[in-house]
Amino acid sequence: MDQAKAFKSKRTFPRFYLADLLAGISVALVAIPQGMAYAELAAVPAYTGLYAVAFASIAAAFFVSSPYLQTGPVATTSLLTFGVLSHLAVPNSPYYLELAGLLAILVGVVRVLVGVLKLGRIAYLMSQPVLMGFTTAAAFLIFTSQIPTFLGATAPGNNILARAFFTLIHPGQWHLDAIALALASMLVIHLSRRVHPLFPGILVAVVLGLGVAFFLPYHSAVIGQVPSGLPAIDLTPPVKAIPNLLVGALVIAFVGFAEAASISRTYATQDRSSWSADQEFISQGVANVAAGFFGGFPVGGSFSRSSVSRLAGTKTRWSGLVAGLLVLAFLPFTFILSYLPKAVLAAIVIMAVIKLLRFRELYRLRNYSKTQAYIAWITFVLSIVLSPRIDLALLIGISLAVAHHLRREQKVFMDIWEYADTLHVKPKGVLWFGSSANVEEQINEALSIHKGVKKLEFHLGGVGRVDLSAALMLKRLQEDAEKAGLEVEFSGIPPMARSWVKRIWED
Numbered sequence: 001m002d003q004a005k006a007f008k009s010k011r012t013f014p015r016f017y018l019a020d021l022l023a024g025i026s027v028a029l030v031a032i033p034q035g036m037a038y039a040e041l042a043a044v045p046a047y048t049g050l051y052a053v054a055f056a057s058i059a060a061a062f063f064v065s066s067p068y069l070q071t072g073p074v075a076t077t078s079l080l081t082f083g084v085l086s087h088l089a090v091p092n093s094p095y096y097l098e099l100a101g102l103l104a105i106l107v108g109v110v111r112v113l114v115g116v117l118k119l120g121r122i123a124y125l126m127s128q129p130v131l132m133g134f135t136t137a138a139a140f141l142i143f144t145s146q147i148p149t150f151l152g153a154t155a156p157g158n159n160i161l162a163r164a165f166f167t168l169i170h171p172g173q174w175h176l177d178a179i180a181l182a183l184a185s186m187l188v189i190h191l192s193r194r195v196h197p198l199f200p201g202i203l204v205a206v207v208l209g210l211g212v213a214f215f216l217p218y219h220s221a222v223i224g225q226v227p228s229g230l231p232a233i234d235l236t237p238p239v240k241a242i243p244n245l246l247v248g249a250l251v252i253a254f255v256g257f258a259e260a261a262s263i264s265r266t267y268a269t270q271d272r273s274s275w276s277a278d279q280e281f282i283s284q285g286v287a288n289v290a291a292g293f294f295g296g297f298p299v300g301g302s303f304s305r306s307s308v309s310r311l312a313g314t315k316t317r318w319s320g321l322v323a324g325l326l327v328l329a330f331l332p333f334t335f336i337l338s339y340l341p342k343a344v345l346a347a348i349v350i351m352a353v354i355k356l357l358r359f360r361e362l363y364r365l366r367n368y369s370k371t372q373a374y375i376a377w378i379t380f381v382l383s384i385v386l387s388p389r390i391d392l393a394l395l396i397g398i399s400l401a402v403a404h405h406l407r408r409e410q411k412v413f414m415d416i417w418e419y420a421d422t423l424h425v426k427p428k429g430v431l432w433f434g435s436s437a438n439v440e441e442q443i444n445e446a447l448s449i450h451k452g453v454k455k456l457e458f459h460l461g462g463v464g465r466v467d468l469s470a471a472l473m474l475k476r477l478q479e480d481a482e483k484a485g486l487e488v489e490f491s492g493i494p495p496m497a498r499s500w501v502k503r504i505w506e507d
Contacts, residue, residue: 014067014316023312024322026198027070027305031057031323032330033206034305034352036223036337037345038073040149041142042081042297043091043158044100046345047226047334049073050327052104052296057324059290063283064317065276066264070305071287071320075353076138077256077300079145083388084248086158088241095238097295099245102237104292104299106249111257111285120277126258127401129369132362133376134255134394137383139356141390142349149346152178152220160387178220178343181212185347197311202348209344210336221342226334231295251391252298253285260284260301267310304352375400410434416446422455423447428462433469440473447481456481461492 031053039049053072060071081100082091089096114120147164148155152175155163167173185205192201212218260280268275284300291299309319362380365373379397383390412435415426425443429435447456458474460466466474478488 014318016318017315019313019315020319021322023309023314023319024326026200026312027309027319027323028326028330029200029203030305030308031070031072031302032327033202033345033348034302035073035327036340037348037352038075038078039297040342040345041075041145041349042073042078042100043086044081044097044297045092046223047337048097048100048295048297050331050334051231051294052291052299054324054327054331055290055294055296056287056299057320057327059324060283060287061317061321061324063279063286064320065279065283066267066306067314067317067319068267068306068310069260069263069280069283069301069320070309070323071260071284072299072302072305073297074256074259074300074302075142075349075356076135076259077252077298079138079142079388080248080252080256080391081298083390084245084252086388088244091158098234098238099241100297101234101292101295102239102241103245103249103252104288104297105237106242106245106292107253107256107298108285108288108290108292110249110253111281111288113285114253115278115281115283115285118278120279120281122254126255127372127375127398129365129372129376130379130394130397130401131255131258132358132365133379134383134390134397135356136358136362137380137387137393138390139353139358140384141387142353143357146346146349149221149342150179150182150350151175152343154221158388161384175220177212177216177218178341181209181218181220181341182343182347184208185344186351189347189351198308205344205347206337206340209341210339213339213341218341223337223340223342223345226338228332228335230328230331233293234295235293237292247395248391251394255394256298256300257281257284259303263301263303263306267306371404375404406434410438412439412442414439414442414446416442418450418453421453422457423450423453424457424459426459426462430464431460431470431474432465432467436470436473439470440477443477453486455487455489457489457491459492460490460494463492463494466494 032050035049035053036046037049039046039052056071060069064071081103084103085091085096085099089099114122141160144164145160148167151167151173153167153170153173155166157163185208188205188208189201192199192204213222261277264275264280287299291297312319362376365376375397378400379393382393382396386393409430409432412427412429412431415428417424423446425446427439431439474490481488
């Protein structure tokens with residue numbers, strides 16, 4: 001009976017607390033300007049960031065595993081979106097926006113499938129050196145992408161580095177009012193963190209920017225016309241573009257989930273509570289589908305907004321629902337933001353990603369593993385060189401990490417010694433189809449050296465796992481050795497392999 005009640009309690013929705021209302025308000029105050037800033041980073045109209053925040057937050061609230069996780073536009077996912085779409089359509093064009101919505105839907109479908117099929121543990125399979133190299137490069141590119149807007153200049157093309165370089169060598173295009181406002185916004189955001197973690201520094205920076213645009217002569221770029229009201233649901237996405245988006249959707253689905261997984265796992269550990277990677281995949285998948293159908297773009301779990309939620313005293317998942325509903329209620333009044341200087345959005349993005357520039361940690365990887373450090377550095381360099389197609393750089397980095405792992409696991413260390421006419425073989429490592437040939441070669445070489453032995457004994461206690469190919473290889477070695485007149489004995493077979501290894505020997 002107690003177990004039935006416990007199961008039922010997990011299935012019912014949690015209570016609503018006043019703390020959830022206060023946390024939702026705090027998150028919404030941060031999410032509105034951040035969502036618009038990250039929309040600019042994804043090269044879609046700034047107001048679409050509000051759609052992504054509102055509908056993704058509402059949809060995710062009904063499925064999240066962690067009560068603190070706040071969903072919406074995030075920096076890395078926005079940059080990946082730009083990388084996937086920039087070569088398929090003109091940024092900020094209507095077709096580009098349609099592709100962004102379709103990409104979000106594809107990302108959502110992939111994540112929901114992973115969660116439903118209970119494959120959430122795949123979130124742990126990302127190599128940390130690859131992720132470190134990628135996130136550092138992504139943060140650098142995000143920072144660099146904001147240089148033209150920060151300086152109030154206009155740069156041609158889509159290449160992030162080329163645009164930044166063009167801006168830096170043309171100081172005649174710089175606008176001091178944009179630079180001054182961006183610096184002031186950064187200072188406000190920085191000082192607000194010292195006042196109190198919940199102090200709405202980003203909101204203050206937005207109000208400051210609007211005040212400058214309204215009451216002072218400001219000549220740099222502003223957001224421009226922002227449509228008020230609810231977006232129309234798009235039931236006819238350009239499905240013919242799915243083949244061109246599928247690889248990018250897979251990359252965003254898994255890499256973009258890393259932040260959400262990290263947030264949920266970290267806070268679950270600190271609170272000594274449980275969380276479900278499968279459930280979080282579903283929540284983030286549903287959020288992306290909602291964002292895609294309502295004029296948004298791919299979204300993920302935001303560390304900064306989740307931190308605000310936790311500091312504000314969130315009790316349940318409903319804080320995300322409150323945040324989404326508040327942003328939704330704000331949509332009829334978005335015309336207020338039409339005069340918001342883009343320099344303020346650039347400052348918000350820079351302050352959000354500057355802590356992700358982990359060059360020191362990237363350099364220190366060499367102290368732990370030179371090979372892994374090389375993989376991280378290659379991923380970093382490729383992300384810079386191939387930008388904005390950083391999704392391709394990440395795939396190459398993952399391939400290198402997998403290749404290195406397979407290469408390393410192909411070799412098995414062997415203790416081989418002769419005692420009392422017996423050749424003792426003690427492998428250490430994993431016996432699988434990739435290492436079987438290496439093991440067989442070492443044993444054959446040992447038998448050619450110790451020709452006088454009468455018995456061959458395998459000590460498998462130091463083996464982590466024996467797969468089918470390795471078991472068949474050992475059986476073949478036994479048969480060949482017995483034909484040569486040797487007695488063969490096995491000991492210490494790993495428990496997980498005993499039952500089916502026994503079946504092989506009995507067959």
